[in-house]
Structure formats: C-alpha cells, structure tokens
Amino acid sequence: MTDAAAPAPASGTTSATPAKSAPRRLPLKPGEASGGARFFAGLLVIGYALIAMIPLVWIFATSFKSPPDSIAYPPEVIFEPTLEGYVNLFTSRTRQTAEYIESLGPPQTWYEELVRKRNMVISGPSRFADRYWNSVVIGFGSTFLAVFLGTLAAYAFSRFKVPLKDDLMFFILSTRMMPPIAVAIPIYLMYRELGLSDTAAGMILLYTAVNLSLSVWLLKGFVDEIPREYEEAAVVDGYTRLQAFRKVILPQMRAGIAATAIFCLIFAWNEYAFALLLTSGEAQTAPPFIPIIIGEGGLDWPAVAAGTTLFLLPVVIFTVLLRNQLLRGITFGAVRK
Amino acid sequence: MAEATLEAVTKSFGETTAIDGVDIRVADGEFLVLLGPTGAGKTTTLRLFAGLETPDTGRVTIGGVDVTRMPPGARDVAFVFQQYSLYPHYSVYENLAFPLRAPGRRQPEAEVRRRVTEIAEMLRIGHKLKNRATQLSGGEMQRVSIGRALVRAPNLFLMDEPLSSLDAKLREDLRVELKRIQRDLGATIVYVTHDQLEAMTLADRIGILDAGRLVQLDAPRTIYERPATVYAAQRLGSPQINLIPAGSLGTAPAAPACVTAGVRPEDVRVGTEGGEAARVIAVEHLGAETVALLEVAEGRHVHALLDPEHRIAEGAETRVAVRPGAPVWFDRDNRLVSI
Numbered sequence: 023m024t025d026a027a028a029p030a031p032a033s034g035t036t037s038a039t040p041a042k043s044a045p046r047r048l049p050l051k052p053g054e055a056s057g058g059a060r061f062f063a064g065l066l067v068i069g070y071a072l073i074a075m076i077p078l079v080w081i082f083a084t085s086f087k088s089p090p091d092s093i094a095y096p097p098e099v100i101f102e103p104t105l106e107g108y109v110n111l112f113t114s115r116t117r118q119t120a121e122y123i124e125s126l127g128p129p130q131t132w133y134e135e136l137v138r139k140r141n142m143v144i145s146g147p148s149r150f151a152d153r154y155w156n157s158v159v160i161g162f163g164s165t166f167l168a169v170f171l172g173t174l175a176a177y178a179f180s181r182f183k184v185p186l187k188d189d190l191m192f193f194i195l196s197t198r199m200m201p202p203i204a205v206a207i208p209i210y211l212m213y214r215e216l217g218l219s220d221t222a223a224g225m226i227l228l229y230t231a232v233n234l235s236l237s238v239w240l241l242k243g244f245v246d247e248i249p250r251e252y253e254e255a256a257v258v259d260g261y262t263r264l265q266a267f268r269k270v271i272l273p274q275m276r277a278g279i280a281a282t283a284i285f286c287l288i289f290a291w292n293e294y295a296f297a298l299l300l301t302s303g304e305a306q307t308a309p310p311f312i313p314i315i316i317g318e319g320g321l322d323w324p325a326v327a328a329g330t331t332l333f334l335l336p337v338v339i340f341t342v343l344l345r346n347q348l349l350r351g352i353t354f355g356a357v358r359k
Numbered sequence: 360m361a362e363a364t365l366e367a368v369t370k371s372f373g374e375t376t377a378i379d380g381v382d383i384r385v386a387d388g389e390f391l392v393l394l395g396p397t398g399a400g401k402t403t404t405l406r407l408f409a410g411l412e413t414p415d416t417g418r419v420t421i422g423g424v425d426v427t428r429m430p431p432g433a434r435d436v437a438f439v440f441q442q443y444s445l446y447p448h449y450s451v452y453e454n455l456a457f458p459l460r461a462p463g464r465r466q467p468e469a470e471v472r473r474r475v476t477e478i479a480e481m482l483r484i485g486h487k488l489k490n491r492a493t494q495l496s497g498g499e500m501q502r503v504s505i506g507r508a509l510v511r512a513p514n515l516f517l518m519d520e521p522l523s524s525l526d527a528k529l530r531e532d533l534r535v536e537l538k539r540i541q542r543d544l545g546a547t548i549v550y551v552t553h554d555q556l557e558a559m560t561l562a563d564r565i566g567i568l569d570a571g572r573l574v575q576l577d578a579p580r581t582i583y584e585r586p587a588t589v590y591a592a593q594r595l596g597s598p599q600i601n602l603i604p605a606g607s608l609g610t611a612p613a614a615p616a617c618v619t620a621g622v623r624p625e626d627v628r629v630g631t632e633g634g635e636a637a638r639v640i641a642v643e644h645l646g647a648e649t650v651a652l653l654e655v656a657e658g659r660h661v662h663a664l665l666d667p668e669h670r671i672a673e674g675a676e677t678r679v680a681v682r683p684g685a686p687v688w689f690d691r692d693n694r695l696v697s698i
Contacts, residue, residue, distance in 0.1 A: 257432060258432065260461035273446075
C-alpha cells in the first residue's frame with residue numbers, strides 16, 4: 023500500500039519546486055526551460071500525481087462506505103459516509119435476533135447503535151489493535167536497530183583500516199542479492215528450532231538482518247562525505263575519538279540517518295511474506311491481518327480499507343516529520359554544505 | 360610557546376615514502392614555512408608534529424618533551440586546516456569555544472566567553488559570533504579557523520595552507536594580519552604553503568621539501584641568494600631562475616665543477632654591448648617592472664626583468680648578457696658549488 027503512497031509525496035515536491043523558484047528573469051539562462059515548457063512540465067507532474075493518488079483516494083473513500091456501498095456496481099462515487107468500517111475493524115460482533123436486541127434496552131454508545139442497525143451486537147474488541155501494536159514494535163524496533171548498528175559499522179568501514187574491508191563490504195551487499203523470501207523455508211525451520219517463531223524479538227531480528235546491508239551501504243556513503251579534518255580538528259583539540267564522533271560526526275549524519283531510517287521503516291512496515299509465514303497468534307503484524315478481515319458473506323471491504331488507511335498513517339507522518347532531512351539525505355552531496 | 364623538533368623522521372604510506380629522514384628544529388617564537396609542490400611531504404610533516412601520523416622511525420619533541428607516541432590531544436598543539444574544519448552545525452561562538460570545552464582542558468564558562476570574545480575582536484569577527492558557521496564568507500570562515508587555534512594559546516601552531524582557498528585580496532589582508540598576530544603573541548608556527556610569496560613574506564625561515572626530503576632550511580633571503588640545489592633555486596623567485604650552461608651568455612665558471620649557472624631574471628642584461636644575439640619572444644608589462652622572454656639559441660630561453668623605461672618590442676633582435684658575478688653555480692648533481 024505504501025508503495026503506492028511513495029510516488030505521491032515525491033511528485034508533490036517536484037511540482038512545488040517550479041512554483042518556489044525565483045521570479046522570471048530575462049534573458050533565459052542556458053538550460054532553463056521556457057514558459058511554455060514549464061507549463062507543460064507542471065501539467066505532466068500534476069497529471070501523474072493525480073493518477074498516483076487514485077488508489078489512495080479509493081481506499082480512503084471505501085473506508086467510509088457502508089458494506090453494500092463498497093461492493094455496489096457501478097461504483098458509488100457519491101455516498102453517505104459512515105464509520106461502520108472503522109467500528110467493524112476494531113470490534114468483533116455476533117448476529118442476534120431482533121427480540122434479543124430489543125431486550126438489551128437502548129444502545130449506550132454511538133458505535134453500538136451503528137452495529138445494532140445490522141442486527142448485531144458487539145461481543146468484544148477485535149485483534150486489530152494488537153496487530154497494529156505489533157507492527158509498531160517490530161517496525162520501529164528493527165528500524166532503530168538497523169540504523170544504530172549500521173551507523174557504527176559504516177563509521178568503522180569509512181574511517182578505520184579494516185582487514186578485508188572491500189570483501190566484507192561486498193559480503194554485506196551480497197546478502198541482498200537474492201530475494202529474502204528465497205530463504206524463507208530454512209529461516210522458518212531455524213526459527214521453530216530456536217523458539218523465535220511468532221515472537222516480536224524474532225521478527226525484529228529478521229527485519230534488522232535484512233535491512234542492515236542497505237543501512238551500512240547508505241550510511242557509509244554519508245560518513246565518507248564528511249571530511250576527516252572535522253574529527254582530526256576535534257582530536258587535536260583534546261577530544262577522544264568517541265567524543266569527536268558524538269559531537270562532530272553524528273550531528274552531520276542526521277540527514278543520512280533520517281533517509282536510511284525511512285527506507286528501513288518502509289521495508290519492515292510493509293513486509294508481508296515473512297510476517298505471514300512466521301507469525302500467527304502472538305506476534306502477527308498488520309499486513310497479514312488486514313486482508314483477511316471477514317464480514318458477513320465474504321471480506322468486509324470497508325473494514326479492510328479502514329485498516330489500510332490507519333496502516334498508512336505512521337509512515338506518512340514519519341516521512342513528513344523528517345522531510346527536510348530526507349530531501350537533503352536523498353540528494354546526497356548536491357546541496358551546498 | 361615552545362620549540363619543536365623532528366629528528367631523523369621517516370614515514371611511509373604503503374609503498375610510498377612520504378617523509379625521508381627529515382630533521383627540523385623550530386625555535387621558540389619562530390615562524391617556519393614549509394614550501395614545496397603537492398606531494399613533497401609538507402602536510403605529512405605537519406601531521407607528524409600534530410600526532411595525526413606516527414613516524415616509522417625517528418623522534419618528535421615539543422617543548423623538549425618526547426611526544427613521538429603521544430596522542431594528538433595530549434600534545435597541546437593547534438591545527439588550522441586548509442578548509443572544512445568549521446563545524447556546520449555550530450554557531451561561530453560555539454566553534455570558537457569548542458577547544459576550550461574539550462575534556463581535560465575544560466574552562467569555566469565565564470573564562471570561555473572572555474577568551475572567545477577577545478579572539479573574535481582581534482580577528483574582527485566579533486559581530487558574527489551568533490551566526491552559523493555556514494553563513495560566513497570564505498575569509499570569515501578562515502578567520503574563525505585561525506581563531507579556534509588562537510583561543511587556546513597552545514605550544515605550537517600548525518597551519519596547513521590556511522589561506523589557499525581564499526581570493527587574492529583576502530589572502531593578502533589575512534597574511535599581513537597573521538604576521539602581526541604572530542609577532543604580538545610570540546607564537547611558534549609551522550606553516551605549510553606552495554605559494555612562494557606567502558613563504559617569503561611570512562617566514563623567519565623557509566624549509567624547502569622535495570619528495571619527502573628537506574632540501575634546505577634557511578632564511579628566505581639566504582635561500583634566494585644561495586640556494587642549496589637547483590630545485591631550491593626554482594622554488595623562490597618569479598619568473599623562475601634561468602639555468603644557463605656554463606660559458607654561454609658571458610658566464611665564466613669559477614671552478615671546474617661548475618656546470619650550470621643559475622641567473623635570476625633581474626641579473627640578465629638586455630640590449631648591452633657584447634653578450635649573445637637574442638630575439639624577443641614575449642614582453643609582459645607588470646607596471647613596476649617588465650618581464651621579457653628571449654630566445655638566445657635554438658630552443659634556449661631566458662627570462663629578463665627590465666626597468667619600466669626599457670622600451671622593447673616583441674620580435675626585435677637584441678643582445679643579452681649576464682651581470683658579471685651574478686650567477687650561482689651548480690655542479691653535475693644540481694648542487695650548489697661553494698666558492
């Protein structure tokens with residue numbers, strides 16, 4: 023889902039750039055687009071953004087539809103919004119006879135009222151909140167670990183004489199050369215032996231291992247860009263290497279760390295195959311849970327859409343919060359120091 | 360302030376020998392400039408003083424103490440880098456205060472403020488203290504860099520081409536300022552440059568480096584007048600010294616060993632009686648003086664420095680001679696022949 027979200031903010035920023043640039047100067051600089059070309063480029067970007075946004079808008083709209091509206095054909099574009107999808111997402115319900123519901127007396131809350139319209143009563147909370155919390159713990163936990171370990175490794179590879187440095191870096195890269203899912207079965211068996219199946223610790227470990235190669239390689243690039251003179255100046259001034267790292271290098275790696283963290287989080291947050299294979303009762307994350315929310319007579323599409331909408335939020339918020347760092351991080355050395 | 364020495368120091372990086380048996384003694388309060396082209400070992404020499412490199416053999420001392428195995432922080436030296444040494448995430452004030460907040464050298468905040476303000480005033484950046492380091496112009500950045508070395512009053516200042524990234528006018532201003540500060544503080548400075556003008560104007564003594572060896576270490580004037588080798592002769596003076604085979608242009612070798620005459624352009628006489636026929640190839644009018652390039656024989660060129668009154672046209676035929684007694688003589692191995 024977030025894969026679909028990724029192009030949208032990116033194209034958003036691209037379309038903002040021409041608007042922000044300085045007022046028109048004449049004559050044109052070489053390489054600068056003329057007014058007509060800029061208009062056309064803007065149109066193209068906006069058009070692309072609209073196409074990229076369609077699935078998101080669709081999901082968001084569906085989450086506010088009633089179940090009949092959600093499967094209506096032709097699709098309902100104008101509809102009466104309801105929170106039923108969200109209520110269904112967070113509750114489990116049982117069908118009851120009209121007489122039984124009558125005997126319960128008037129509903130106490132707005133969501134109970136909503137449920138009773140369909141001749142149902144709430145029997146308890148659903149497991150969605152648990153699954154969501156698992157995603158948060160596993161996603162952010164593995165991101166933190168991958169970035170933390172990646173930063174240390176990247177610094178060491180960048181600054182110290184590590185024996186077989188190039189071979190080690192290649193080895194780290196090679197762990198990503200085949201799709202992780204190719205080793206799913208051995209990992210499944212190992213995890214079962216080690217008691218890591220269906221545990222948050224196991225999933226954090228797995229996602230950290232998968233993300234670490236990306237993290238080390240990305241961050242090493244960022245450390246390489248920071249001139250050694252910075253640390254040497256601090257060391258000559260009487261700081262230890264560790265203090266120099268903390269006071270001088272780390273603050274300058276902020277952009278790189280932010281960019282790396284987002285990439286790691288997006289992977290861990292969206293990962294589906296391993297989550298499906300290795301988790302079930304305890305440590306299941308949201309991705310394998312959301313698509314199997316069953317309503318009456320099949321999938322409960324509004325609840326699925328509601329779950330997806332809520333699932334999108336953390337990555338969007340995380341990305342928006344770090345967008346300045348991210349922009350600098352992704353453009354690498356292009357921005358003047 | 361203190362004296363500092365390198366004693367028979369050698370340093371290699373893999374196959375390359377960066378420093379080859381160098382002996383340098385910097386006197387207390389001396390401004391020593393190391394001059395040489397890229398790759399001559401200037402920066403490595405500085406880094407050996409600072410402790411950023413450890414010598415393979417030999418000793419480093421500062422203030423009479425053997426610091427060969429001492430880490431940089433314990434040596435109490437200050438290093439000014441060519442660029443990059445300001446921390447972009449700190450303000451100017453924080454950059455200047457950084458050395459005073461180092462563990463083991465930590466000063467009370469009031470003292471830090473006093474020192475930083477004083478140094479900032481001295482370098483005329485007092486009004487910029489609150490700025491981010493990245494908001495400064497090149498000249499201001501380099502002042503802050505120098506200021507960061509000055510706040511601590513270390514034993515020894517090490518400066519690695521601190522002015523080379525600046526434009527000509529700024530470089531000149533800062534050069535004068537740097538010399539004034541050094542004199543006021545009585546600071547001991549080892550200064551690296553490849554700019555001969557900087558070397559001539561700043562140095563008490565110049566050390567000429569060639570491929571990791573110290574060729575000559577003397578006062579600028581001595582090196583100019585009595586260069587130890589052809590290489591040293593070519594490092595100072597613009598245009599470069601003329602190298603003339605013994606006997607031509609009226610030069611008379613003083614000893615059998617004399618093979619090449621080194622003649623400064625100001626000692627070449629143009630348009631005189633005698634001498635050899637020459638053709639004027641190029642004339643550069645520089646205001647106070649005029650530089651002429653002359654072709655003496657097939658493919659042999661001579662630079663001459665002329666008075667501004669001396670009118671001469673490109674393509675003209677003239678006669679060239681060397682002022683008697685002017686040449687310095689070099690032997691077959693390009694070494695100075697002492698007479």
